[in-house]
Amino acid sequence: MAEESDVRPGEVVIELPASFDAGVHFIGRIRTPFKTRDDCPKNTSQSEAVGRVELDPLYAPGLKDLQLYSHAILLYWMDQARRDLVEQVPAHLGRPRGTFALRSPVRPNPIALGVVEIVGIEGGTLTVRNVDCVDGTPLVDIKPYFASTDSFPDARRP
Amino acid sequence: MAEESDVRPGEVVIELPASFDAGVHFIGRIRTPFKTRDDCPKNTSQSEAVGRVELDPLYAPGLKDLQLYSHAILLYWMDQARRDLVEQVPAHLGRPRGTFALRSPVRPNPIALGVVEIVGIEGGTLTVRNVDCVDGTPLVDIKPYFASTDSFPDARRP
Numbered sequence A, B: 001m002a003e004e005s006d007v008r009p010g011e012v013v014i015e016l017p018a019s020f021d022a023g024v025h026f027i028g029r030i031r032t033p034f035k036t037r038d039d040c041p042k043n044t045s046q047s048e049a050v051g052r053v054e055l056d057p058l059y060a061p062g063l064k065d066l067q068l069y070s071h072a073i074l075l076y077w078m079d080q081a082r083r084d085l086v087e088q089v090p091a092h093l094g095r096p097r098g099t100f101a102l103r104s105p106v107r108p109n110p111i112a113l114g115v116v117e118i119v120g121i122e123g124g125t126l127t128v129r130n131v132d133c134v135d136g137t138p139l140v141d142i143k144p145y146f147a148s149t150d151s152f153p154d155a156r157r158p
Helices: A057-063 B057-063
Strands: A022-024 A028-031 A050-055 A071-077 A085-088 A111-122 A125-129 A137-144 B022-024 B028-031 B050-055 B071-077 B085-088 B111-122 B125-129 B137-144
Touching: A050 A057, A050 A137, A057 B085, A071 A125, A071 B111, A085 B057, A111 B071, A111 B137, A137 B111, B050 B057, B050 B137, B071 B125
Parallel strands: none
Antiparallel strands: A022 B022, A028 A050, A028 A137, A050 A125, A071 A111, A071 A137, A111 A125, B028 B050, B028 B137, B050 B125, B071 B111, B071 B137, B111 B125
16 A cells, blocks of 8 residues: 655655556465564564465465475565655665665565575465564565575675 | 476466456566576576666666665566466476475566676666576566575575
């Protein structure tokens, strides 16, 4: 849901294209202890919370062998976020930064990415640790985490 | 483009829902040296190739400050991949594995994820190292890489 009202001074609003280029299927929901956005931890590293990734039965066979991995990447859809800001002013920064230099849920395609620890799998339900999103968040994809391609412990940030 | 013909024995085909739940804007294209899928390296860790992420001018302001980071996460749309397999038989494995335990481009939402090293930014063009996709692949998102939330060097895999 776009929240048209809460644009801060210095933020840049664009007019998004009238049509979409591709479509997404929601493949399940993420169940977490967080009922509102204000309840959520800032990110997965600040959360020890356990959540359940409940797949639609149609997609449940896709979990086969995922338990062989210790971690998974979840892609989920931030359906409460507006999509039309290309520069944002995060409260902790106090000045504009580009949307693609932020992990804010507000982005042209509101897909969030969280690395979680796999606790267990039973049927179409994946139990994970380190969830950070609102209860009921739509799931878009699950990927196994590969340290060889995904882990850059020395990556620099400001 | 779905390639209906190339289903291997043991793979599980599903009938996807007739409608989508959300829409995606392609925000740019990834230019790489790889003209076909057969030319592509298996993944980003097997590629030293330099590519250009060309943003649509509408979204170019979103790159502001991204150069403060050493690495970025690209999300891109595998528009040549079929979407209707929940179990697949990778050639290297020879038996079925769930789609969500694979990094195959074939998945209900064909969004690929690649961590790349940032080489430079000029206007709406981001130059990166370690690209692995076909030239012209549609871009869906760019995120700064945070070692604190994204790096798990000890993650286990089979």
